[in-house]
Amino acid sequence: MDEVVKVYWQPGCSSCLKTKEFLETNNIKFESINILEDPRGFKDLEKFSLRMVPIVIKGENWANGAVFRDVAKVAEFSYDEHKMLEPNILFSKIIQINEITCSFLKQMPASKLDVILPGRPRSYRQLIYHIFNIPEVFLNYFQNDTPYTYEALLSILPDQIKNENDLYYYADDIKVRFESWWSNEGKNFDFSKPANVYYGEVSFHEVLERTAWHSGQHCRQVELLLKEKLNIIPKVALNESLFAGLPMPSNIWDNEISFSESSYDGQVKEDLSIKE
Structure with missing residues (x-):
């Protein structure tokens, strides 16, 4: 009997969605396991000493x-x-995604920032912070040799970011740092060099590409959030040309969980840090 391919994922996770779509595009049948809803998920991952998604087994x-x-x-x-x-x-593209996300943030009512996303225990505020934090994790690794770990990309909201103005200042700081890095180091760097990151053997070029599409996918989610959850028409609409050439998922939120669902109200009982 052939062994079954299993995919462990969670809603709103950009890499999870890409993984599922990748297998579907290549006509690979798989068992889909949402670790937030299926109690088998955490137990199966523990067998391999894993604490992250997406994982294919x-x-x-x-x-x-x-x-x-x-x-x-x-x-x-x-x-x-x-x-x-x-x-x-x-x-x-990374700079443009930062700027457009700031535009979306300006239109979001402060009273809605702590609303929880559908199917996942993450607030609107945390999602927006995550978009700005993804390039920072790259910068910290490149400039300071800070380990590029899944813990780093959990994007846990710092205590000092208390309101939307704090998010603006943070976003601007990351943008300035990224522009300075590119001018002084990035533009002359050999991106074919291998990078030491938690998810596998890849080049710096691949990590930079992932920084772009990963933050871009979540930017798409914020635009969707404004339109469908808050009934707000974005003043700066995302143009698909921004994502041309990037390996973006076909769907924006997920291909199994609808974005129209209500906020996540479940509890993750296991003491595991699951990132996307």
């Missing part, structure tokens, strides 16, 4: 869903990798 082999070549190896199929955009283009 087949038999005794597993891969982090963030690296498609590893997923393909575990699921036993071949595929052609896409051509990445040049680093300077990725840098430009």
Whole structure:
């Protein structure tokens, strides 16, 4: 009997969605396990000493869903990798995503920032902070040798960020840092060099690309949030040309959980830090 491919994921997780869509595109059947709703999820991951999603498991082999070549190896199929955009283009997109997210934040009522997203215990405020924090994690790794871990990308909201103005200041600080880094180091860096990150063996080019599409996908979610949850028409609409050349998911929120659902009201009882 053939072993079943299993995908462990959670709603609103951009890498989880990409992993599921990747397998579907390649006609790979899999068992879908939402770790926030299915009690088997945490237990299965613990067998492999794993505390993160997305994870793809087949038999005794597993891969982090963030690296498609590893997923393909575990699921036993071949595929052609896409051509990445040049680093300077990725840098430009990351800056634009920061600016557009700030525009969305300006339109969001302060009273709504702590509303919880559907299907997942994350607030609107935390989602927006996460968008700005993704490039910071990259910068901290590149400039300060801070380990690029899944804990770093949990994007736990710092105590000093108490209101929307604090988020603006934080976003601007990251933008200035990123622009300075590019001018002084990034534009002359060899991005083909291997990077030491938690999700697999990848190059700095791949990490920079993931910084762009990852923050971009969550920016798409904030735009959706404004439109569908708050009935607010964004003054600055996202143009799909911004995402041209990036390996974006087809869906914005998830392909199994509807964004129209009410706020998440469940509890994660296990003491595990699950990131996306």
